[in-house]
Amino acid sequence: MMAPLRIFNHWRFCTFDPTGMGGGYKRRERFNNAVFISPKRDFLFTKNEKCANVTARISLQHLVAGRQLPENFKDIDRWFAPLLQPSDLRLPRIDDINDIPFKFAVVRNPYSRLLSFFLNAKRENFASKLGLDPGMNFADFIAQVTEQTPEEMNRHWKIQYYNIFCDVIRYDHFIRFENFEEDFRNVMSRFGAKTEIHSVHKGQSNAGTKIAANYTTEIARKVREKFAIDFESFGYSTELPV
Template sequence: MINTLKSVKSACGAALIERLRALRWHPYQRNCPMIRAALERMPREQLLYAVNISDRHRYVYMDNPKTGCSSLKSALVQLELKDSQTHMDHYDWRVFHDRSVSPLTRLDNLQHPTSLSALRSEGYRFITMVRNPYTRLLSCYRDKILGNSFQKREILQVLGKADQPIETMVTFAEFIRSISGQQDIEMNPHWRTQTSHILHGIVEYDFIGRFETYARDFIESFRVLGIAEEDIPEQRHLNRTKTDASEHCRDFYTPELQEAVYQRFRPDFEIFGYSSEIPL
């Protein structure tokens, strides 16, 4: 009985906090032009998840899935916790991906309600990473779709197979055709057009790294943030499902699928300078 009462109180407390966050953030959502524009590209909760704020080092990291974000976010959390008394494991994905425990705050954090415009005007640096759309989508397919992750449910629904088991086979062609018909705001963050997801044209970035040169750009990210060389965390590779997408593109892409991806994700190719050719 006591445990039940504690659970009820905990649930009520969590609901109250969420309500307070929504109330505190609502004026920024209404008055910040950058946030209004961002919400035309992605739903509110996805925006709140994607924006990672460090007040300690005064930067914003925009989480862009399938670009080495787990490894970089783990390092950013390690930097944030430096010299603290916490026992949090910055290598544990449940720590650096769980925004309720991460030391990197959200836009609607009760101690730090703010807006993207305010962060930029206060001198916060903005960083993110991008990736070749061909390899990013293939990595997503092999991880989330072939791996039967919960994101696969979205594709099954598009295919009219929402009532079928999660193990139902979805081919790469079906995956590409399903997402090609979606609007950016409808897309899952793992396959959303990157220009939309990182709010290109809305956010002015101080540094945009590339997955293809991750080792170099990992270090450069911290240099841009003004972190001393000796304080830059060690590089790590925390991809829980090593998909080696760049090595298998020609095994999955037909000329038709290549063209479909290029046309649907053309802004990513053109703005970030990726070739329309399949990577060798």
């Protein structure tokens, strides 16, 4: 499919809502950019920030490419990349996306996902959006984000149920970030002989090992209550990891 046609399809999907997805332009644009579909239409992957998102999608782009991609390949402009967007399918209605036989995403324990973002992100880049000082502590950050609605949340800390559009996509499998490499490699092997994982990890904080040092009972309560749908939907215990 030629890039100009893909660009047009993207614009049409986001602007006119031909599938009846509903919501505004920004929601449809986010959906169209977050969902990655194989050219054979045999799998669908949805990115989920702070859950090995870049590593997963770049590995999948290489898996389906059918040609050698540059080692430094990036898929910022989706219409030049092998994996398709929902708009490329020209679906008559959005629910038809669930006809794709295998739909998956990577999820993560909400406690460590939030802490990972806080420890890794440059505070000056998001502090003003939250009305906080760059010198904020983790308690300040959690107090602010747990007051937001899902629509107000940045995708890097947004409730995962909504971040991967569980209200639209009926998933067949969730890979747990905590067991990412083994499970992701198994999924890749279903769709091709190449199972090379193109890791792009940068400045990893190992947040899962720093839970006790950063969480208080009150912080944990706020996360547990605000992200309750994530704990329930993805089978994570609400007890703090040891």
